[in-house]
Amino acid sequence: MIPQPMILSPDALSRREFLGRSATGLGAAALSYLLARDGYAATAEGKRFGGLPGVPHFAPKAKRVIYLFMNGAPTHVDLYDWKPKLKEMHGQPVPQEYLGDRRFSSMTADPKGKLLLAPIEPFQQHGQSGAWVSSLMPHVAGMADDLCFVKSLHTDAVNHAPAISLVLSGAQLPGRPTLGAWLSYGLGSETEELPSFVVMTSLSKNTSCGQIFYEFYWSSGFLPTRYQGVKFRSGNEPVLYLSNPNGLSAEVKRDLLDDVARLNEMKLHDCGDPEIATRIAQYEMSYRMQTSVPELADLSKEPADVLESYGPQVREPGTFAHNCLMARRLIERGSRCVQLMHAGWDQHNSLTTELYTQCRDTDQPSAALVQDLKRLGLLEDTLVVWGGEFGRTPFIQGNFNDRPRWGRDHHPYAYTVWMAGGGVKPGITYGESDDLGINAISNPVHIHDLQATLLHLLGIDHTRLTFRFQGRDFRLTDVHGDVVKGILA
DSSP states (O other): OOOOOOOOOGGGOOHHHHHHHHTHHHHHHHHHHHHHHTSEEEETTEEEESOOTTOSSSOOSOSEEEEEEETTOOOHHHHTOOOHHHHHTTTSBOOGGGTTTOOOOTTTSOOTTOBBOOOSSOEEEETTTTEEEETTOHHHHTTGGGEEEEEEEEOSOOSHHHHHHHHHHSSSSSOSOOHHHHHHHHHOBSOSSSOSEEEEEEEOTTOSOOOOOOGGGGOOTTSOGGGSOEEEOSSSOSSTTOSOOTTOOHHHHHHHHHHHHHHHHHHHHHHOOHHHHHHHHHHHHHHHHHHHHHHHHOOTTSOHHHHHHTOTTTTSTTSHHHHHHHHHHHHHTTOSEEEEEEEOOOOSSOTTTHHHHHHHHHHHHHHHHHHHHHHTTOGGGEEEEEEOSOEEOSBOBSOTTOGGGOBOOEEOSSEEEEEESTTBOTTEEEOEEOTTSSSEEESOEEHHHHHHHHHHHTTOOTTTOOEEETTEEEOTTTTOOOOOGGGBO
């Protein structure tokens, strides 16, 4: 029962208090809406917690997303986008007609006269689909027929943070809700025991080209903060302070939370601030996570062959392999969106050294995750996306005669992502870059098109999932985006 506000004499109220209490009716209405919205909701897809009425807008192909985000921008021409002409022209200046007035990072500035650089390792075709994959990615190559390669992605940003923000939130400047926040807001969660949106980060050991993980990469922006991604830490304790202090029993903790919730509900009733509703929900979530997180992190019941499939680092918390297994366990238990971010792909001068490390640390776990989902029957309605914020230049950055220091600069005009499960066609390649991997020339896919497609696979019309802020209806795709129908199963 919602407590009634105290009745005070008008003489006892300041102007601020009067204005605040004038909104009491609005606050009560807001609380009523929040409680109704965040309770149990039966849908055609099963029970869910939270979400908006009428969402999904149509029958979804996917119920959840795992985004394997490679911070720093993997080099498409060395991994997935085989270009025989690039190999033929190795060491020759890049033809000006491919460049036009293209803008590159300040490290390249004017690309005129830059020398083309062939892939550092050979490519081969794989599977019945004949997908071209570098020998740097043997495990991904082995499941080529399960994947959809999109080779014509392009973006607007040439530097890391703005480009990552654009991919994940639809805008280069921080402050917008990210994909996982939008999904939590619109679709809710399939569990009350774990967060709907979870983020884990990793970095290859001894790398010298790591990227900073900014909090706005998993922000809720102007949505209530309850939709923000919950970052799990590396180490054996992914979430801090879940254990009760010595001398505090579970019963006392429950009574304490109930009393705090009543106080918060009184304040919410008075002022209608949705952040207070967030506080109530997060206290409850933390209480339930005291049981769910230790069980989630306990790998003792995982079959030995499954652990082995993820590679030798799977038992090391904080590694990409461990995070991939945790991602599977999270979506298996009802989380809506899991975002794994692995830094170190920024090979400006370490293409022939650290690229090998990055591929070694991520290739096997990425493939194992997809195959594990397939084994459990979860891949059909789980969408897995692998990619970065842009690609890397087909021409060299650095001294052509100093092979140990070869590098590639940022390249936003054509790059590759792959997707699996969740309603995308397996075993296909969509789109094409030119014969040097510089420009998208066939079926170009802008970042906003990718976002519209991801939402479509989850049953969401990207033009209808909006939130009004500062007088404008915002959405993930800003005012752009078309669903890429050619990759839909």
